């Protein structure tokens with residue numbers, strides 16, 4: 001493809017390099033999903049659930065089909081379909097049976113629900129740092145964060161790359177902890193031949209609108225542990241109302257919510273699940289092209305896939321070193337945006353820097369559950385807690401989601417030309433931005 005990059009930068013009034021609308025959300029919904037939805041509509045049963053001690057406690061036919069597909073594909077004993085990954089995380093935390101003030105170690109470089117799910121059950125999130133290359137939990141940092149109050153580790157397979165799961169599994173086993181994987185962003189990724197979401201005791205998947213497979217909203221929790229499955233199922237559907245009839249004696253954490261997935265969502269998720277491998281393959285193909293293109297720019301490091309891992313590229317996380325490119329990250333991103341490319345500076349603020357943790361105000365005015373922390377030392381959420389996370393977020397992370405269908409290899413080349421254009425005109429750009 002012949003591309004003209006010798007034009008003026010768009011941010012300085014020149015023509016945009018990318019004339020297409022920048023892509024924001026995945027839309028792989030097609031005839032299959034439409035037909036599945038119409039079938040549910042025609043059945044008149046939009047939800048198959050009822051909070052009664054009968055067959056309907058377990059949901060409708062599409063929900064059961066989705067759970068069966070997840071069990072088979074991921075080789076796990078149980079799957080619990082719910083209305084979001086936030087709900088699946090909540091189910092996971094509820095199933096641990098934490099006492100108020102117990103601690104769960106997790107990553108600060110993730111979407112907020114990973115750690116709010118811990119607070120929601122009266123637990124205390126403890127943040128360990130991330131690894132520089134994958135942006136996932138650093139096992140060394142996790143090890144240092146363990147104390148007598150630690151009950152679980154919640155790893156996050158972020159942006160599509162697996163966390164160092166074998167190492168985290170070992171730490172969990174050595175310390176008698178449950179390992180949860182927030183796998184919302186990495187369905188179909190693998191770590192040493194195992195699917196992410198299945199190395200841990202619990203795996204969580206998301207089907208919200210911007211995930212690789214989506215049903216608008218939705219999620220699944222998988223496990224092979226019968227106790228965890230039982231608690232999660234009760235929590236999903238007003239467990240308190242059925243424990244007697246189900247003969248459940250240990251009623252801890254069986255109080256429930258309505259986290260039920262509708263038949264419409266499940267019908268769509270079933271069709272999307274069939275496409276997951278293809279959707280992942282497309283992303284990998286496009287990401288590989290981008291990586292091979294970007295490898296030639298000093299100061300721009302494409303995402304790393306560690307040996308024995310499969311990256312599924314929910315997003316494409318570049319490490320940008322402005323000391324090498326000699327163009328501030330902020331200016332680079334603004335100029336790329338002006339050229340019409342999908343790009344973003346940083347991912348999310350480290351979770352502990354959010355007001356929830358800074359003020360330690362969650363339920364009520366007295367700081368519950370932070371106020372119930374059992375540890376002797378003070379809870380630590382101050383700036384500087386996780387230096388790698390802060391450095392990545394503040395200095396180097398540049399994100400794009402350009403590597404997904406219906407974008408093509410030509411679009412990857414055009415994106416690369418955008419980088420070339422912006423970097424080649426950096427002196428003029430810096431002069432303009434400083435004005």
Ligand SMILES: Cc1ncc(COP(=O)(O)O)c(C=O)c1O
Pocket residue numbers: 084085086087110111113114156182184185205206207208217218219
């Ligand atoms: C890592 C991670 N965890 C949890 C969630 C929550 O997912 P949901 O929107 O399905 O509740 C998300 C969604 O963006 C996520 O990326």
